[in-house]
Amino acid sequence: MAGRHRRPQNLPVGVVGDDAQVTQVEATVSEKADGAVVLTRYDSRDDAVTAIEQRESYGAIVLGPSSTPEVLTASAANPTVAQMLDELGQGMQAAIDEQIRAAVESQIAAAQQEAAARVQSLVEAVRSGQVPQIPESGPSAPVQIPAVTVTVTDIVPFAASDPRGAGLGVALFPLVLGGLAVGIVSTLVVRGSAVRRVTTVVVASVGAGLVLAGILQAAFGALQGSFWLNAAACAATIAAIAATVTGFAGLLGPAGVGVGAVFTMLIANPLSAAAVPVEFLLQPWGAIGQWLPPGAAATLLRSLSYFPDAATAQQWIVLLVWAAGGLALTLVDLPARRLRAGQSVAEHPLTV
Structure with a gap:
């Protein structure tokens, strides 16, 4: 199935360091x-942070001669990827600890060899009848044990009201259901001209968007940032999904309701990447899902809540195009045109 998950591929992660360090990390x-x-590769830690805040990167590995190693994550982008990067930091720490242990053992071995050589020289002097030259005692060089700790920094964590991101992960579901409900009611309940159905979709989407944004943000803390932007995103999502249903109905009659619902629930929604990164989906389905209403909505709501510097033009355009296209097809209203042209319901059983 298209939406089935597989191993992630091509997760974008930044790296900061000199040529030798970057080459080692790449290997x-x-x-x-x-x-x-x-x-x-980024030139500095600040550049890597900017890339994370703009959703161009899930995290970064920061190395440098004058700074301790650091792994930057963004749990609000995706907790699974943040956990992967945290494990990478633990692996780096283990590798560094092993290098330090090897270096300390080498220093101890060198000191032991030096002491053994001195003792041997004394023994040989005694055997040859010479007066052994006992070296002046002095402070021995201490074994150097460097302390290097890999720091893991969460650049964009979840809000305290939704510390695990569970609310944001399921926020798309009521929007999808709301869009389907508006589309179905507008098609099967609202009688009269197609203009009335279009008006119903627009008005109901705006109202439902305000209500759901209020519930998700004020009651559950799933959404962050500007309430009005979140409400607009919710309204646009509901309108895009509802218009998909009424648009299919404008072409196919009542059968279009089922087509629109199946398309949304069984195709568009599984490809939305609402709970997993796009890179976890089979390609090109993950990319295709971002051009469908649920995928665009999931990305838009996450960006509005936690990544205000991220580009969101694509998501807004996708939602508005689906809404406008669906409403345009609703106005086409082929079933009504056929009836006005004198064609009977018997000729088109699905026409109402």
């Missing part, structure tokens, strides 16, 4: 990640 990621991560 390690290529060996262990098996295509799950694609690295993008």
Whole structure:
């Protein structure tokens, strides 16, 4: 099935460091990640943070000669990817600890060899009848044990009202159901001209958007940021889904309601990537899902809530185009045109 998950591919992650460090990280990621991560090099930590805040990267690995290693994550982008990066940080810490242990053991071995050489020289002097030259005692060089700790920093965490992101993860479901309900009611209950159905979709979408945004943001804390922007996104989502249903009905009659509902629930919704990164879906289905109303809505709501610097033009355009296109097809109203042309219901059984 198109929406079935597989191993992630090409998750964008940043890396900061000199040429040697970046080359080493690239080799390690290529060996262990098996295509799950694609690295993008940034000049500084600030550049990597900006990329994360603009949703161009899920996180970053920051290295440098004058700073301790750091792994940047964004749990609000996706907790699963943030956990992957946190595990990467633990792996880096383990590798560093192993290098430190090897270096300390090397220093101890060198000190032991030096002491053994001194003792041997004393023994040989005694055996040859010479007066052994006992070296002046002095403070021995301490074994150097460097302390290097990999820091993991969550750049964009979830809000305290939704610490695990559970509310945001399920926020799309009531919007999809609301859009389907508006579309079905507008088609099967509202009688009269297609203009009345279009008006019903627009008015009901605006009202439902305000109500659902209020519930999701004020009552459950699932949405963050501007209430009015979130309400507009909810209204646009409901309108796009409802217009899909009424648009199919404008072409097919009552059968269009079922086509619109099946398309939304069984095709568009599974491809929305509301709970998983787009990169977790089979390609090109993950990319296609972002051009359907549920996928655009899921990305838009997450960006409005936690990534205000991210570009959202594509998501707004997708929702508005689906809404406008669906309403235009609603106005076409082929069933009514056939009846006005004198064609009987018997000739078109699905026409009302």
